[in-house]
Amino acid sequence: MDISPLQRVRYAYQPKLPAILRESITKVAPQKGEATSAQSDADRIKALFPNTYGLPRVSFLSGVNTDISKKRNVGVILSGGQAPGGHNVISGIFDALKAANRENTLYGFKGGPSGILEDSYRIIDEEYLAAFRNTGGFDIIGSGRTKLETEEQFEVCAQVCKNHEIDALVIIGGDDSNTNAAVLAEYFLAKGHGIQVIGCPKTIDGDLKNESIEISFGFDTAxxxxxxxxxxxxxxxxxxxxxxxxxxxxxxxxxxxxxxxxxxxxxxxxxxxxxxxxxxxxxxxxxxxxxxxxxxxxxxxxxxxxxxxxxxxxxxxxxxxxxxxxxxxxxxxxxxxxxxxxxxxxxxxxxxxxxxxxxxxxxxxxxxxxxxxxxxxxxxxxxxxxxxxxxxxxxxxxxxxxxxxxxxxxxxxxxxxxxxxxxxxxxRCAFPTNFDADYCYSLGYNAFLLIGSGLSGYLSSVTNLAAPAEEWKAGGIPITMMMNMEVRHGEDKPVIKKALVELDxxxxxxxxxxxxxxxxxxxxxxxxxxxxxxxxxxxxxxxxxxxxxxxx
Known part of the structure; x- marks a missing residue:
């Protein structure tokens, strides 16, 4: 017996999606809301992120989005420590990507951010993905803690993406990883590389949250x-x-x-x-x-x-x-x-x-x-x-x-x-609960909709999570709105502010x-x-x- 009975049954589980994400993918359109600002140090964050600061919140509603059907190649990276549900984020990206256009291709970069720097990847197809749906762990492509933070690294990322005609990257990670995603998105826009960057909120610690990120994935299962x-x-x-x-x-x-x-x-x-x-x-x-x-x-x-x-x-x-x-x-x-x-x-x-x-x-x-x-x-x-x-x-x-x-x-x-x-x-690698299986799949599906809407520097956001999944709300928030300045290695750096327990x-x-x-x-x-x-x-x-x- 190669797999357990539970594992076999979990492969077949169909995660629940918010009602809006069950619509035909061409009938879901972004609605832009109010402009955003940083958690603190707004002027300094704005100066560092002139292309991605102050962007509006985005909600998905019924509408028309024919652009989403154009052919795209997308890269995905797992970054940092493992959290239950990571495989389902990738499953959601894959299913949305294929629903938009069967010719689309998903590149999984191996071993975390170092995978894109080394151009180490595998094409994720239906057959390969089938063995990872609704399971714990990050073993589908592996993870790592290499940081993308220098211009030299950014240029390597851009060249690797261009070599494979990759239009967008999805970085699945915690506060540091999504800080890197924000910096990378800003760089690509500033240099006119035409490569989008979208983040997904991962950490069992629960400290990556605000009113638009009600919970980081993996926290529920852990x-x-x-x-x-x-x-x-x-x-x-x-x-x-x-x-x-x-x-x-x-x-x-x-x-x-x-x-x-x-x-x-x-x-x-x-x-x-x-x-x-x-x-x-x-x-x-x-x-x-x-x-x-x-x-x-x-x-x-x-x-x-x-x-x-x-x-x-x-x-x-x-x-x-x-x-x-x-x-x-x-x-x-x-x-x-x-x-x-x-x-x-x-x-x-x-x-x-x-x-x-x-x-x-x-x-x-x-x-x-x-x-x-x-x-x-x-x-x-x-x-x-x-x-x-x-x-x-x-x-x-x-x-x-x-x-x-x-x-x-x-x-x-x-x-x-x-x-x-x-x-x-x-x-960290337990079988995801139904909640995390549903939430992570929704985050991934939603991430591709952000890509299909031409957005970059955004974090995939699914809210109203205490309600049944069909009542969840889908959209995105600019990563810069979660940032502040902190001292790292003796220097002031822009980072996503950790959300600690609020005593009130x-x-x-x-x-x-x-x-x-x-x-x-x-x-x-x-x-x-x-x-x-x-x-x-x-x-x-x-x-x-x-x-x-x-x-x-």
């Missing part, structure tokens, strides 16, 4: 996958009644994944990085908060619990944020001297001696393993790689030490045993209203496995976050 696992652990904890489980959840900077999983499973503790930063909570105060909940549950005879920890938490704790900043600067300045030291303990001593007095105190109270993790290689942006820092183990260990002290003082009489987990890669938003407010009850009592909910067949209220269910955000 959070449901993690929530199933968390629910299983909650059931086990409530059965064994002897472990506290500390679960770190992928999400880089923003806490959207942790918040959504908390809303789905109602754990005893869920930390939200954005709240920690807003309240300037110290590491000690966070440990005290968790220890207090452990002690209160122990008073009720419940020596067990579940705590959710966002991946990026460590960077939002004020004194740790300062520590990371000082370490980054120190390692940048004294990289050669530091790299000559092989022994881990000596490396720690080297850094501790060169930190400010207050920051050195913070560094020394951390467990040695965490100290070593803070000194590991930086990511391409020069940032600490937070996924490697075992915040779950750090908090479990510090809570245990706090409870030990409380026991000596006679203020705690319970038992504490902890287990730690990191849920990340388990959710409905999802967080609902969580805040209920967390005290969830902390003391055992209120676990068990989402169970993702369902693909059955009632729509079960199979097509969207995230709690999206449902709350769109509650009138």
């Amino acid at each position: 959070t449901k996958t993690y929530s199933e696992l968390i629910g299983n652990i909650e059931r086990d904890a409530n059965s064994a009644k002897k472990y506290w489980h500390f679960i770190k959840l992928m999400g880089r900077s923003a806490s959207h994944i942790a918040l959504e999983c908390a809303l789905e499973t109602q754990p005893n503790v869920c930390l939200i990085s954005e709240e920690v930063e807003a309240k300037e909570q110290s590491l000690v105060s966070i440990v005290d908060y968790i220890a207090k909940i452990v002690a209160e549950r122990a008073e009720d005879g419940n020596n067990f619990g579940v705590a959710l920890i966002p991946e990026g938490l460590i960077e939002f704790i004020p004194e740790i944020k300062v520590l990371i900043s000082q370490i980054n600067n120190l390692l940048a300045k004294e990289e050669k001297a530091f790299n000559k030291i092989a022994d881990g303990s000596e490396r720690i001593a080297f850094v501790a001696e060169r930190l400010s007095k207050e920051t050195a105190k913070v560094f020394t109270i951390l467990p040695e393993e965490i100290q070593k993790q803070l000194l590991m290689d930086r990511d391409p942006h020069g940032n600490v790689q937070v996924s490697r820092i075992e915040t779950d183990k750090l908090l479990a260990q510090m809570v245990e030490e706090k409870l030990s002290g409380m026991k000596k003082e006679g203020t705690y009489t319970g038992k504490f045993s902890s287990m730690t987990h990191f849920f990340g890669y388990e959710g 938003g409905k999802p967080f407010q609902y969580f805040a209203e209920h967390r005290d009850k969830w902390a003391r009592e055992t209120c676990y909910t068990y989402p169970g496995a993702v369902q693909y067949f059955g009632p729509a209220e079960v199979c097509d269910l969207t995230t709690v976050t999206l449902a709350l955000e769109q509650t009138r």
Whole structure:
């Protein structure tokens, strides 16, 4: 047996489209709305993007668009980390492209942006695509993290496209990838290359969003996958009644994944990085908060619990944020001297001696393993790689030490045993939920309509997502409207602004209203496995976050 029964059945699933995208493709026309402006730094963004700044929003309505039928070749690139549904974006592009003109061709560039620089591609046809429809992963053409950001690279891209008579590129990626798409679109227009660039919003982190990008694809599947696992652990904890489980959840900077999983499973503790930063909570105060909940549950005879920890938490704790900043600067300045030291303990001593007095105190109270993790290689942006820092183990260990002290003082009489987990890669390539299968297919189909409307520098946008798919709205927004200026490698750069958890938003407010009850009592909910067949209220269910955000 080459494939599983579920995989075979999923190949045949026909994703649902918004009503407007079910029309004959020549009977769908763009309607331009109001002009747009950048998130912030408007004048500077406008100066950098004179050809794509201030473009109008676009909605698709019934109309006439005969131009869409002309022959086109389109290239597609998967960029950055995997997210469930990427294959369906490509499926949507392919089906729309063929609906417009059977002679159209789809070029899939292999291994991410480097594929176009190296002219490494494959023609995506119906036979090849059939094995990837409605499946997780990016293995159809692979992905990569090469950045398209220099004029030399842009000219290579232009020449490769011209060699294959490619009229448009679709870049499927997150905030950095779509920033690159905006820069590339601007360059092509400025140089008169005649090559369109359209982006599609991908990231399980959920931090690529605004009123026109209500959710980034993959977030729905990833959070449901993690929530199933968390629910299983909650059931086990409530059965064994002897472990506290500390679960770190992928999400880089923003806490959207942790918040959504908390809303789905109602754990005893869920930390939200954005709240920690807003309240300037110290590491000690966070440990005290968790220890207090452990002690209160122990008073009720419940020596067990579940705590959710966002991946990026460590960077939002004020004194740790300062520590990371000082370490980054120190390692940048004294990289050669530091790299000559092989022994881990000596490396720690080297850094501790060169930190400010207050920051050195913070560094020394951390467990040695965490100290070593803070000194590991930086990511391409020069940032600490937070996924490697075992915040779950750090908090479990510090809570245990706090409870030990409380026991000596006679203020705690319970038992504490902890287990730690990191849920990340388990959710990035999962079989897409019906929601993500439908949404991603719609994003891809919609992306080709943007191309067929002669647009460039736009992000494919499908909205009204808490409603049934037939009521979804299709269109596009200029990528520049999501941008601001940020310092990258010591220079101001235009980038898409990350959307963090809004503390005055409905999802967080609902969580805040209920967390005290969830902390003391055992209120676990068990989402169970993702369902693909059955009632729509079960199979097509969207995230709690999206449902709350769109509650009138």
